[in-house]
Amino acid sequence: MSDENDRALLTALFDAAVAAADPVQALRPHMPARPKGRTVVIGAGKGAAQLAAAFEDLWDAAGHGPLSGVVVTRYGYAAPCRYVCVLEAAHPVPDAAGLEASAALLGAVSDLGAEDLVVAFVCGGGSSLLPCPPDGLSLADEQALNAALLASGAPISVMNAIRKHVSGIKGGRLAAACAPARVVTLVVSDVPGDDPAQVASGPTVPDAVSRADALRLIESHRIDLPQAIMDHLNSSAADAPLPADPVFAGNEVTVVASACLSLEAAARAAEAAGVPAVILSDAIEGEARDVARVHGAIAREVQGRDRPFAKPVVILSGGETTVTLRGQGRGGRNTEFLLALAQEVAGATGITALAADTDGIDGSEDNAGAFVDADTVARLRAAGRDPAADLANNDAFSAFEALGDLFSPGPTGTNVNDFRAILIR
Secondary structure (H helix, E strand, O other): OOOHHHHHHHHHHHHHHHHOOOHHHHHHHHOOOOOOOOEEEEEEOOOHHHHHHHHHHHHHHOOOOOOEEEEEEEOOOOOOOOOOEEEEEOOOOOOHHHHHHHHHHHHHOOOOOOOOEEEEEEEOOHHHHOOOOOOOOOHHHHHHHHHHHHHHOOOHHHHHHHHOOOOOOOOOHHHHHHOOOEEEEEEEOOOOOOOOOOHHHOOOOOOOOOHHHHHHHHHHOOOOOOHHHHHHHOOHHHOOOOOOOHHHOOOEEEEEEOHHHHHHHHHHHHHHOOOOEEEOOOOEOOEHHHHHHHHHHHHHHHHHHOOOOOOOEEEEEEEOOEOOOOOOOOOOHHHHHHHHHHHHOOOOOOEEEEEEEOOOOOOOOOOOEEEEEOOHHHHHHHOOOOHHHHHHOOOHHHHHHHHOOEEOOOOOOOOOOEEEEEEEO
């Protein structure tokens, strides 16, 4: 088992990454000016309530006057707000509470004027939290769409391109509903590349990706969608507004926190602890187990040959991997990455790794990720588990639970995607 000091260091790096996306620190430099009219706050995502609470504090400190509004977050992720109503709904599969939340957000911006300001907080998880099936489709249809996309293994950009054409609120439609009020969107990015139109399927940020593009993506990724969804996508009713639409004139969009900024903070924390750090990328995508093989090969090269980096070193990376469901087990993309990584670094003394979702929850369980070291595979076998079989069954959670190696910090109040750190001594 890895040294507890090494696990403590990796935990400190995760904490530094999360702190860099702290809502108050992220929002402070980007506070909008007070409008002549009303100020309405809306938002969706796993960190939306924390962003709203931080905004209230900063707005009050500036003496800007009254606020109102509605945000929706995942069950268990609420934060106390004085002026903004915080709703909770299901993630990753939408539920009826999310349907009501979408209606509440649209209602909050339904009667605004040109001198009013809408401040929109958009962060990861917002796609699932804002179900709003278009005419002719039901919540069950949108649930079936989400389930099919999550099981497909397609990149998040592909999933969002499809989702925003099967919605009455995504793909810029929420911002269009705010007109003629000005909309300032403040984004905490959880997508590779930090394209704000991709975060939460862009409810307030229109996208140039067309309905025809979405249909091509469905075909190229061989995504099997229900016939009702395909019928909608093959009709002009699915067309989303484009960025050049005058309804968006004067709106502003700013990414206030991202994986890039968080990984840089983690690197500084490592170096302050006396361990050099390198960042591979903040935008790594791909099948979790395939990404693990590449990371494992790099770690072993460093451990055995001091190339391309000399040890000691911490290798950092971010982005969002995907998992194609093949089995019936429990887990998320970070634990799947780790179980594959454990097999790549088995026996390679001096390697310890942590991978975790910065929102504090990996998949549908209550952990953010787990720890791996050179002895993980041996300890799994000693516990009567077959690591290869667990991976084939997508049962990484059960494997790490059996070892007591799950990493469970609880909801963090922010979300800048996956955090991966591999320490090599």
